[in-house]
Amino acid sequence: MLQVFLGPTGIGKTARATSLARSTGAPVVVLDRIQCHPEIATASGRPLAAEVCGTTRIYLDERSVGAGELSAEEGLRRFMDTVGGLELGARDLVIVEGGSVSLCRLWHGSGLFPFERQELQVLGIDDPHRHRGQVLRRVRAMVSPGHNGESIIDEFSRVWRHHAGQRDFIASVCGFDAIVEWCQQAEIPPGDVCSSALSPDQQNQLVIDITNAHCSYARAQSDFFTGMRQEIRPRGRRMPAQRASATSEVNV
Structure with a gap:
């Protein structure tokens, strides 16, 4: 089962994902390219260890700013590898948290979204x-x-x-x-x-x-995710199971 929290910055995605991860023991896959850079943890909104203690967060990479930005195409490949590997590991629940428009646009357009067993929550700006x-x-x-x-x-x-x-x-x-x-x-x-x-x-x-x-x-x-949610139709396709060797897993 894939539980997906998508939405704009500052809307509370991390708090929801972390709360669910603590109560279930499920890992959180972070669908974000900028949080792959620990050097800019403050700007990227990468949470402090104390904020996500007792959970496992899986980033798409751990890279220096000097290495440049992770491309959306490579980020999506790593994301697919990660979720596929966790499915191979027979995880009952995998949590996805993110707000990257570039990654979600590719994911949505890939034909691999939504999944057969998934629950999507798009958090919008109501006020x-x-x-x-x-x-x-x-x-x-x-x-x-x-x-x-x-x-x-x-x-x-x-x-x-x-x-x-x-x-x-x-x-x-x-x-x-x-x-x-x-x-x-x-x-x-x-x-x-x-x-x-x-x-x-x-x-x-x-x-x-x-x-x-x-x-x-x-x-x-918010505009992008609102439009994406309106376009989503069940397709009955599952993400192919692949290894999760490309990502960075952080237990805190």
């Missing part, structure tokens, strides 16, 4: 004002995480300096794109921006800019 509040709280924690991780600002500056050959990719990541634009307007070199050197007003402006970027992306995700 835009409430959703923005949720995103705003999340972004504030990303900008000022305290002892719970690295600030998205410092994370951005670090990878910008260390992976100069991947700056187009870095600038395309939701949240990082807003920081790049803010640096241009503030005439600060992106590699020099530092959270501890920013004034409260500068930090507040970055919070607003990053929140706007996430909400804009969330609207595009």
Whole structure:
């Protein structure tokens, strides 16, 4: 049985998937290309170990930012390998969590979705004002995480300096794109921006800019998933069983 949670950023997919994983012992397959990069865990929304303790999360890869972005085609292949391998292992339940439009578009168009034994939950934005509040709280924690991780600002500056050959990719990541634009307007070199050197007003402006970027992306995700849900018709086809050797499994 495949339990699928799809939806936009900040809607609560990880919380639902993690709760179900804890109660059932089922693994969570993360349908996301950016969370494959541990170096940008804050920007990608990759949860802290404490947030998903007692569960097994399976990422499509574990790769350096320097290796570049995992392509949608390779990501889908790894996803298919993973689910097929878990089916071979006679798992009663596999949980899928994700919001990648590029991966879901390929998956939906592949003829391998939906499955014979699956339950799909598309989480939509019913209340835009409430959703923005949720995103705003999340972004504030990303900008000022305290002892719970690295600030998205410092994370951005670090990878910008260390992976100069991947700056187009870095600038395309939701949240990082807003920081790049803010640096241009503030005439600060992106590699020099530092959270501890920013004034409260500068930090507040970055919070607003990053929140706007996430909400804009969330609207595009929501539109896509709403349309996909309306188009889905049972096809009676199952994903072919394949080995799951291509992915990264994290027990926490």
